[in-house]
Amino acid sequence: MGNYIKDRKVDEDDWMPFTGLEEDASLPSGNIYVPLDEWLKTRDHLLARNDRLGVALKNTDDPALLEKDLDRLDLIVLEFPKMADGRAFTQARILRERLGFKGEIRATGDVLQDQLFYMQRCGINAFEIRDDQDIPSSLKAFDEMTVTYQPASDEKFPIWRRES
Amino acid sequence: MYQYSEQDHQLLLERVEQFRGQVERRLNGQLSEEEFKHQRLRNGVYLQLHAYMLRVAIPYGLLSSEQMRTLAHVARKYDKGYGHFSTRQNIQYNWPKLKDVPDILDDLAKVEMHAIQTSGNCIRNTTSDPLAGVSRDELEDPRPYCELIRQWSTFHPEFNFLPRKFKIAVSGATHDRAAVAIHDIGLRLIANEDGETGFEVHVGGGLGRTPMIGKVIRSFLSKEHMLTYLEAILRVYNKLGRRDNIYKARIKILVHETGEEEFRKLVEDEWEKIKESGLGLRDQDIDWIKGFFKDPDYEDLPDSDADYENLLLSNPEFARWADKNIELHKQSGYRIVYLSLKTAHQPPGDVTADQMDAIADLADRYSLGQIRTTHRQNLVLSDVKVQDLPALWEELKLLELATPNYNHVTDIISCPGLDYCALATARSIPISQAITERFDSYDFINDLGDLSINISGCINACGHHHVANIGILGVNKKGIEVYQMTLGGSAREDASIGKIIGPAFTADEIVGAVGDVLSVYLDKREDPEEPFLTTYRRIGEAPFKEKLYG
Ligand code: SF4
Numbered sequence: 108m109g110n111y112i113k114d115r116k117v118d119e120d121d122w123m124p125f126t127g128l129e130e131d132a133s134l135p136s137g138n139i140y141v142p143l144d145e146w147l148k149t150r151d152h153l154l155a156r157n158d159r160l161g162v163a164l165k166n167t168d169d170p171a172l173l174e175k176d177l178d179r180l181d182l183i184v185l186e187f188p189k190m191a192d193g194r195a196f197t198q199a200r201i202l203r204e205r206l207g208f209k210g211e212i213r214a215t216g217d218v219l220q221d222q223l224f225y226m227q228r229c230g231i232n233a234f235e236i237r238d239d240q241d242i243p244s245s246l247k248a249f250d251e252m253t254v255t256y257q258p259a260s261d262e263k264f265p266i267w268r269r270e271s
Numbered sequence: 272m273y274q275y276s277e278q279d280h281q282l283l284l285e286r287v288e289q290f291r292g293q294v295e296r297r298l299n300g301q302l303s304e305e306e307f308k309h310q311r312l313r314n315g316v317y318l319q320l321h322a323y324m325l326r327v328a329i330p331y332g333l334l335s336s337e338q339m340r341t342l343a344h345v346a347r348k349y350d351k352g353y354g355h356f357s358t359r360q361n362i363q364y365n366w367p368k369l370k371d372v373p374d375i376l377d378d379l380a381k382v383e384m385h386a387i388q389t390s391g392n393c394i395r396n397t398t399s400d401p402l403a404g405v406s407r408d409e410l411e412d413p414r415p416y417c418e419l420i421r422q423w424s425t426f427h428p429e430f431n432f433l434p435r436k437f438k439i440a441v442s443g444a445t446h447d448r449a450a451v452a453i454h455d456i457g458l459r460l461i462a463n464e465d466g467e468t469g470f471e472v473h474v475g476g477g478l479g480r481t482p483m484i485g486k487v488i489r490s491f492l493s494k495e496h497m498l499t500y501l502e503a504i505l506r507v508y509n510k511l512g513r514r515d516n517i518y519k520a521r522i523k524i525l526v527h528e529t530g531e532e533e534f535r536k537l538v539e540d541e542w543e544k545i546k547e548s549g550l551g552l553r554d555q556d557i558d559w560i561k562g563f564f565k566d567p568d569y570e571d572l573p574d575s576d577a578d579y580e581n582l583l584l585s586n587p588e589f590a591r592w593a594d595k596n597i598e599l600h601k602q603s604g605y606r607i608v609y610l611s612l613k614t615a616h617q618p619p620g621d622v623t624a625d626q627m628d629a630i631a632d633l634a635d636r637y638s639l640g641q642i643r644t645t646h647r648q649n650l651v652l653s654d655v656k657v658q659d660l661p662a663l664w665e666e667l668k669l670l671e672l673a674t675p676n677y678n679h680v681t682d683i684i685s686c687p688g689l690d691y692c693a694l695a696t697a698r699s700i701p702i703s704q705a706i707t708e709r710f711d712s713y714d715f716i717n718d719l720g721d722l723s724i725n726i727s728g729c730i731n732a733c734g735h736h737h738v739a740n741i742g743i744l745g746v747n748k749k750g751i752e753v754y755q756m757t758l759g760g761s762a763r764e765d766a767s768i769g770k771i772i773g774p775a776f777t778a779d780e781i782v783g784a785v786g787d788v789l790s791v792y793l794d795k796r797e798d799p800e801e802p803f804l805t806t807y808r809r810i811g812e813a814p815f816k817e818k819l820y821g
Contacts, residue, residue: 191392191432194510196509197429221309225426251285253285256423256425256426265422266422267559268549
């Protein structure tokens with residue numbers, strides 16, 4: 108796990124990944140997130156707890172499978188297994204723009220300074236930055252570019268339709 | 272021509288600063304070459320055989336004279352005094368130093384130029400018809416749509432890490448001079464039964480290892496939906512395109528493996544959900560962008576000129592040039608002029624800094640200050656008055672830009688090949704020069720008529736050999752460079768992929784083999800008006816095979 112940035116600030120990560128819940132096992136406490144396939148199987152069980160819940164998606168998962176659950180979830184974890192694998196950008200936009208998810212969307216994996224700008228535009232607001240990345244310059248990377256042409260999670264309209 | 276807003280300028284400056292930081296981090300070791308690669312590739316910087324290569328974007332092939340002068344300045348100050356125009360209407364510099372690249376980008380930004388997304392697995396520079404806005408066969412000018420696509424695709428946050436590179440071409444004329452069928456997406460402006468213009472949408476064309484002609488996945492798309500539809504296609508591709516094998520990662524493979532019907536359904540389903548979004552184009556948006564591409568104030572001129580007509584009769588050299596390198600213009604009294612970058616002593620597409628400066632001056636004096644680059648690696652002055660043609664010709668001759676060969680046998684497309692390219696398996700420029708030398712007689716060129724020869728130095732097919740009438744692919748067989756020949760390809764509205772004719776030829780044999788193919792054609796054509804491709808399609812490959820291997 109790397110350094111954690113949320114809403115453009117270095118933050119404490121109070122979430123734990125969790126897997127392997129058995130039907131009759133005792134429930135873990137604290138804020139946990141589980142892989143999508145486990146969520147789909149143990150959803151009701153997990154919802155009986157009082158602590159907060161999250162789901163981790165593989166970048167081949169369809170976020171629409173969570174459509175009905177989104178108001179019960181506080182975190183969705185996306186994966187960037189390699190920097191060059193950009194599938195989770197699409198998942199993030201679907202979650203924010205189409206499914207209206209309001210909670211934390213977190214990027215994990217090969218999360219590097221130079222992608223933060225794009226990730227944030229797609230609605231990702233939390234980042235497990237890879238260990239070797241420089242934190243101060245990562246924080247600056249969000250504002251390295253201020254001009255955006257196209258609509259995304261942060262802009263409804265393309266540049267030519269704004270403020271006119 | 273599109274004029275940058277303050278925000279467009281701002282974006283370029285920010286991008287230069289960002290890249291400067293990335294280069295610094297690379298030079299002081301904070302960024303590994305592997306990670307820097309993803310950054311530099313999104314800014315047109317390749318690591319080649321001898322040096323870094325910088326590819327500068329020329330959006331849809333349109334340049335002002337001021338921009339051309341800056342390209343000359345870059346060639347002179349940071350390179351070895353020349354640049355190379357590519358088949359994608361861009362320009363490449365083969366010798367910049369990495370530490371200089373941010374400064375080059377600074378100089379380019381001053382004239383609204385950049386290297387954004389000229390490489391890497393993202394949406395590349397959109398290409399178009401080099402005769403956009405001036406040709407007689409045009410339904411509608413494609414450039415406003417290219418510019419909208421440029422803006423939409425620049426730093427698109429969702430589509431900057433695609434499975435593979437992504438190329439879009441737009442054409443608005445009956446004759447396809449933008450090769451829409453061999454692009455990841457090709458848009459052709461057409462009219463529907465009600466007379467409304469919109470787009471025919473081709474998806475999944477491309478060359479490389481698995482050449483394919485694009486499939487029409489929508490026969491008519493209203494203009495208001497252009498960007499939402501593109502976004503839907505890209506989204507399906509980003510989600511489902513293969514990432515396990517670089518050779519199967521282009522959208523053509525996805526379309527092929529998914530099946531045309533199913534792929535269409537995936538796109539249409541996604542599109543249904545976003546077609547009413549803020550990305551839709553309103554009439555006023557289209558009017559706004561079209562405002563940048565209005566016709567210039569053409570003078571009211573007769574379509575002929577006495578001096579010009581006299582020179583045609585009295586000077587055969589001028590008449591040849593006029594016959595080959597001039598095209599009719601939609602406006603009476605004007606002509607479109609091709610500047611041939613194909614001579615026997617310069618690699619195809621190469622232009623020296625001095626030539627660039629001179630071309631910029633010619634554009635200012637004779638062609639409303641603009642220059643276009645073409646898919647076949649030539650340049651165009653698009654708005655020359657008929658009365659100026661003789662004077663222009665004299666000057667072009669001095670610059671060695673008046674070879675009368677446009678779309679003829681010596682107008683060869685060639686990739687850089689083993690002379691520059693790190694991926695090459697064979698030389699391509701020397702082959703193109705040998706062919707040019709061999710057939711460099713005007714009478715022969717003229718007699719052969721409309722003909723294309725393209726050469727690639729490896730299977731990546733940057734020289735588009737598959738879609739040439741005669742294609743040549745250099746491969747390395749057991750340490751020897753040999754050349755495979757394909758016949759019957761076309762990149763135009765009748766697009767087709769050429770077929771391999773038989774075993775490969777050595778470097779010494781290939782020029783003779785081309786000669787053999789041409790002699791079969793001359794022998795078999797029905798009349799001198801029948802072009803090579805028509806003859807080939809009529810008689811098939813057998814007579815050619817017989818001559819080559821019989
Ligand atoms: S076809 Fe091959 S040799 Fe030629 S430029 Fe492309 S990658 Fe290089």
